[in-house]
Amino acid sequence: MLAAIGAIIGRDLRLALRQGLDSLLAVVFFVLACVLFPFGVGPAPETLARIAAGVLWVAALLAALLSLERLFQADYEDGSLDLLALGPAPLPAIAAAKIAAHWLTTSVPLIAAAPVLALILNLPPAAFSSLVLALVLGTPTLSLIGGVGAALVLGARRGGVLLALLVLPLYIPVLIFGVAAVGASQIGLAVQPHLFMLAALLLVALVLAPWAAGAALRQALD
Amino acid sequence: MRALVNPTFVMRWSTRAVPWLGGLTLLLVAAGLYLALIASPPDYQQGDSVRIMYVHVPAAWMALFCYTCMAAASAAGLVWRSPIADLAAQATAPVGAAFTFIALVTGSLWGKPMWGTWWVWDARLTSVLILQFLYFGFIALSHAFDDPARGQRAAAVLALVGFVNVPIIKFSVDWWSTLHQPASVVRLDGPSIHPSMLAPLLVMAIAFTCYYVWLLLVRLQSEILNGKIRALRLRQAHG
DSSP, rough: OHHHHHHHHHOOOOHHHHHHHHHHHHHHHHHHHHHOOOHHOOOOHHHHHHHHHHHHHHHHHHHHHHHHHHHHHHHHTTTTTHHHHHSSSHHHHHHHHHHHHHHHIHHHHHHHHHHHHHHHOOOGGHHHHHHHHHHHHHHHHHHHHHHHHHHHHHTTHHHHHHHHHHHHHHHHHHHHHHHHHHHHHHHTTTOOHHHHHHHHHHHHHHHHHHHHHHHHHHHOOO | OOGGGGGGEEEEEEHHHHHHHHHHHHHHHHHHHHHIIIOOBBBBTBBBGGGHHHHHHHHHHHHHHHHHHHHHHHHHHHOOOOOHHHHHHHHHHHHHHHHHHHHHHHHHHHHHHSSSSSSOHHHHHHHHHHHHHHHHHHHHHHHHSSHHHHHHHHHHHHHHTTTTTHHHHHHHHHHHOOOOOOOSSSSSSOOOOHHHHHHHHHHHHHHHHHHHHHHHHHHHHHHHHHHHHHHHHHHHTOO
């Protein structure tokens, strides 16, 4: 089963590499969304420093959402999902593998780009490490929750908008603690409690989301 | 259990229960409104605006109760493939969404005179807002597919996933120190609310519950009839 999971992750990573631009689009969106804010609220450095954490998190969240629709869609349409379901790995494992590949291809570049954008948005350098740590702990949860949503809307009319409606409310806890972690480091408070909450959310999502996504995939394949 | 999933049985039983439930609901609402608006005393701090509580609190309870029922029915629908359970979840969703909306609106109306603001981003309010979106998501998802059965099953999975929010709402006032007051009725050491206010509150809560069951049965009946009409039309079309 582990071999099957590894094979799925490897296949998705190779696909992402060869299609190049597709997986970079999420990062480009992330950068553009962040760059819009200095024009929207004005370039005053202290204003930007105050909103930087929130802007980065919201943009990261929307970028993750943007790439979710394709998570199972392509495989569902060309029938590879049926073949995968016939293979040795159970559906929750397939879902977990696809979600892991999604995180590696969209969120990792996003995390890499975040410090640069934080610099542009005038986030104090002291908060950089907590921003990156919070993103590392928070974005896998986003991918896991999003994976459930993406599996649920397979075959739906206007799946993209529906996906936003399903997934964004569930993203709120991650957003709250992610921003709180960066905010705490900005005013010199302890960052750990918020990081622990993010880690707890990740563990809960790690246990529950693959099962839910697997159940949703089963409904879609029936 | 077997009888409960039989549409004919549900139809017969609910046809008998609906008029009684309707009468009981109207009676209880009338009694509850009398107790809440006329017979109960004004609060020593809040004055007459405390009467919003008699709608706000039962509506919020019902919002959670309906979601719990919806999740339980969804689980039953997924596990036993029972069409009645799926229909019950479908029939509950709009009712629960409406109760959530009422709780949010009355809470906002109550917040303006008491807290001085229509809305604050405290944990209780935010988690109830998420509940509202979960209801909307459930309704939207169940209608998003050409095959209604597929939509119902997808929505059922969503209802189960969203159930994590229910304990968060219940305990949000204990976990975070919030503007919203902590539980004052359902507590281990007994209610901290005065009996003269507790009585109308409980009558209203029972009235709201009866109203939900009444609506649920009426909606179930119409859904079952709808299904029969659809089947008849199909048979007609196929000659």
